[in-house]
Amino acid sequence: MKKMFSIAVVILLAAVMGCSSNGADSPSSSPAGSSSGDKVELTFSFWGDNIEKESYTKLIESYNKAHPNVTIxxxxxxxxxxxxxxxxxxxxxxxxIAKMNAGQIFPWAKSNRFLDITPVHESNQVGKKLDYVAFKDSAGKTIGYSSNNEIIIMYYNKDIFDEANIPYPPANAANAWTWEQFVDTAKKLTKDKNGKHPGEPGFDPANITTYGVNMTRNYTTIQPFLLSNGGGLVTSSDKKLLLDTPESIEALQRIADLSNVDMVMPKPAQSSTLPSADAALLTKKVAMVIDGQWSLQVLGKAMAEQGLKLGTAVLPKMQQAVTINTGSAIEIMATENSKKHLKEAQEFYAFVMDPQNIFPLIETGLAMPNEEKWFTDPDLIKKWVDNPYHPKEYKESVVDYGLKNVQQQAGFYWEDDVKAQTIILPALDQLWLGKKTAEDVVKNDIMPKLKQELGM
Structure with a gap:
């Protein structure tokens, strides 16, 4: 699924927090029972492409069939x-009941839009979730869990590596490329129309036919590299800003240098003219793509149906091998209807949060399970990994990596994350364009505004 960190939630936040909340009290005051044995109707909202829509529609149909007194x-x-x-x-x-984008979770929780899901998890109605899929407020209370777990990884076209006689990127985090190894390999894979590489005499950066790597320079994909270098956006404990640390600034500059100095990645304007990740890899316009697990839905299909020799790898490291998780939550909304039929709402919540029940989304590569046992039980691992949509490296590069090398992105614990995005992202455009250095952008354009807007 695509990340939907919409700026609209910031613009309309005042309206959300100020409007009526379907009679919602604080979650802790919600009744614990249900109404009568009468027919119960509950509404579940979600987004997604046609595959995701079809999967959720079938899931709802199966649930309704198994629960004749309930209609979702x-x-x-x-x-x-x-x-x-x-x-x-x-x-x-x-x-x-609703799927919720990460950017909505904290402001909506503050305005008491959600009922407390803790009783469902404490009653063992759902399996044990991975620790990192929990959204926690400033008091440390869990206010939601990611339903579709996803991490940031690297994809690559094996044909391009074979033609250049270059070993594939490491699938095991213990062998992750250093940043220097990554850049060196990307240079060998980048070539212009005359077959020359960056650094060679006569290399023409205006006529590159194959780029070594591409990544969307967005709020999500930059964070694993900040963390890998010992930096980050903010500490998870006391929410101390980290973006102006030397480690964070160095990581940002290294990402920008991929385009502006190393010439192995398209500049922003060039990226906009490239085809989608699957087409870029298929047509050999790009050798490696850094993106989220959700991209496997199209890349795996290209592998299974169009002959793409796809591989998956762990991210290159700066200091340590790290990736981050992403994902949206499912919440029981504090409506009068859900409070009246709380038992039924909790039962459907538990059902839709079970990886077994959303398995079509996992099987086709869109999502990963959010429960620990799916990363440790050999039979369950085999069930979701062994199919035509997952490359053979997937077990090491995603399952093992997703169990042992994940740190949370800031949006899972920083209540000011959405507001911070509106300051950080526009300022970073000057860095990606090569008009300013990372130090200049961070210290002069970002930090003063962050401190002023967030009162830090």
């Missing part, structure tokens, strides 16, 4: 999800 009504919102959910809140017509 799907509310599919394919685009502008944050904005439309805000509008539903303003009109007092929120769904009873």
């Amino acid at each position: 009504k799907p509310m599919y919102i394919p685009d502008d999800y944050n904005t439309k959910l805000n509008a539903l809140a303003a009109s007092n017509t929120l769904p009873d």
Whole structure:
């Protein structure tokens, strides 16, 4: 699934927090029982492409069939999800259970939009979740769990490596490339129309036919490299800003240098003209792509149906081998209907949070399980890994990596994360364009505004 850190949630936050909340009290005051044995109707909202829509629709149909006294009504919102959910809140017509973008979770929890899901997890209605998929507020209370677990990894076209007689990127985190090894390999894979590589006499950066690597320089994909270098955005414990540390600044500059100095990655304007990741790898316009697990949905299909010789690898490291997790949560909304039928709402929540029940999304490469046992039980691992949509390196580069080398991105514990994005991302554009250094952007453009806006 694509990340949907919508700026709309920031713009409309005041409206959300100020409008009626379907009579919602604080989550702790919600009743623990259900109504009667009458027919119960609950609404579940979600987004996604056609595959995800079909998977959730079938899941709901199977649930309704197995629970004749309950009808779950799907509310599919394919685009502008944050904005439309805000509008539903303003009109007092929120769904009873909803997928929630990471950017919405903290502000909506603060305005008591969610019922407490702790009783469901403490009652063993759901399996033990991976620690890193929990969203926790400033007091350390869990306010949600990522339903579709995903991490950032590296994809590559094996044909390009074979033609250049270069070993594949490491699948095991213990053997992760150093940053220097990564850049050196990317230079060997980057070539212009005359077959020359960066650093060679006569190399033409204006006519590159194959780039060594590409990545979207967004808020999510930069974070594993900040963490890998010993930096980050903010500490998880006391929320101390880390973006202005030497380690964070160095990591940002190294990412920018891939385009502006090393010439192994497209500049922002060039990236916009490249095809999607699957087409870029298939047509050999790019050798390696750094992206999220969700991209395997299209890349795995290209491998299974179009002959792409796809490989997966761990990210290159600066100081330590680290990736981050991403994902959205599912919440029981504090509507009058969900409070009246709390037992049924909790039962469906538990059902839809079970990896077994959303297995079609896992099997086709869109998501990863959010429960620990799916990363440790050999039979369960085999079930979700052994299929035509997962490269043979997947067990090491994703399953093992996803169990042992994941740190949370800031949006899982930093309540000011969405506000910070609106300051950080526009400023970084000057770095990616090569107009300013990372130190200049961070110290002069970002930090003063962060401290002022966040009162830090």
